[in-house]
Amino acid sequence: MNRLLSPIPVVVMVGVLALLGLLTYGVVSKSPDRGIESALASGETPAAPDIRLPKLGSDGEGSLADYRGKVVVLNYWASWCEPCRAESPLLQDWHERLEPRGATVLGVDVLDATPDAQEFIDEFGLTYPMLKDGDGDTQKSFGVAAYPETVVIDRRGRLRAIERGPVDDAFFERHVVPLLEEPA
Amino acid sequence: MRRALVLLIAVASLAAPAAAAAQCPRTSVADIEDEVMCPVCGTPLALATEAPQAKQERSFILDLVEQCKSKDEVKTALVAEFGESVLAVPGDDGFDRAAVLVPGLGLLLALAGITVATVRWRRGPPGGGGDGEAPAAAALGGSDNARLDADLKRYDL
Numbered sequence: 001m002n003r004l005l006s007p008i009p010v011v012v013m014v015g016v017l018a019l020l021g022l023l024t025y026g027v028v029s030k031s032p033d034r035g036i037e038s039a040l041a042s043g044e045t046p047a048a049p050d051i052r053l054p055k056l057g058s059d060g061e062g063s064l065a066d067y068r069g070k071v072v073v074l075n076y077w078a079s080w081c082e083p084c085r086a087e088s089p090l091l092q093d094w095h096e097r098l099e100p101r102g103a104t105v106l107g108v109d110v111l112d113a114t115p116d117a118q119e120f121i122d123e124f125g126l127t128y129p130m131l132k133d134g135d136g137d138t139q140k141s142f143g144v145a146a147y148p149e150t151v152v153i154d155r156r157g158r159l160r161a162i163e164r165g166p167v168d169d170a171f172f173e174r175h176v177v178p179l180l181e182e183p184a
Numbered sequence: 185m186r187r188a189l190v191l192l193i194a195v196a197s198l199a200a201p202a203a204a205a206a207q208c209p210r211t212s213v214a215d216i217e218d219e220v221m222c223p224v225c226g227t228p229l230a231l232a233t234e235a236p237q238a239k240q241e242r243s244f245i246l247d248l249v250e251q252c253k254s255k256d257e258v259k260t261a262l263v264a265e266f267g268e269s270v271l272a273v274p275g276d277d278g279f280d281r282a283a284v285l286v287p288g289l290g291l292l293l294a295l296a297g298i299t300v301a302t303v304r305w306r307r308g309p310p311g312g313g314g315d316g317e318a319p320a321a322a323a324l325g326g327s328d329n330a331r332l333d334a335d336l337k338r339y340d341l
Contacts, residue, residue: 008297008300008301011293011296011297011300015289015290015293018289019286022282022286025279026279026282078237079240080236080237080239080240081236082236111223111224111237111266112237112240112265113240113241113244113265114265115244116240116244134264134265134266134267135223135266135267135268135269135270136223136224136267137267
């Protein structure tokens, strides 16, 4: 027992405990935030964090606030993401149907090379507005950890639905179409 | 005269690519990929072989290398595309501070350990009187000493 209380074992034990604590902190701090799911599940509609980013393919910046009064389907994607390729035609199709009714798909190209992103947009003929989040900074606000992920924001700027993975027609029918009838 | 002119043109045509190559900054994907991150993978690009984003980033670097960009120019272009976090240097906030704190703490612990060990070594063994008696022998009782002596005699050492 006395041997364990001598300085060297004590220092080693403190060092090991400190490293374990650091490892735990690292795992917890790098884990994606799932607060939005919890809030939506409990019936809350938290305000969407405002994001301001450069526009992709043109000068200037765009933000979520620019679309206040519209229903926004915010889609995080990247040109190197295979599921995004399958999802993009569906998003374009829904954008064309939603735009006349005061809604829009808003793409956020994340951690992507601009020439590749532009090529992707041209390939799929995407006409909805696009922002570029080069270092993925804004995705933390929505707990985005994989691609694609989609967040639905109502006309008052409140979060209403989130999908961790590709969306489908049923997602739009269930989470987006009902919001079109709500007042701004 | 004509022969000299042909010779001059031949020499010039050989020298031009060599001069261009000399002006072109020489770097390579391999030279850069251990100094930048694959942001999605969270590892240096050199370690991320199969990730789709890593492949795209490598292709982006290769394009710039083929345009004769220097290493610094390639890094600047990467930062413009992916932000400062693409550089393989730790950030200065949150968990990234551990990259500085852990080695510092390790160094302090190592110094403390060396100091304690040195002090103990200089003090000598606990209870040692400095009379030249081996510690192990000192720890033996009288009967053990006698048995040890008998064993040593038996082996004729």
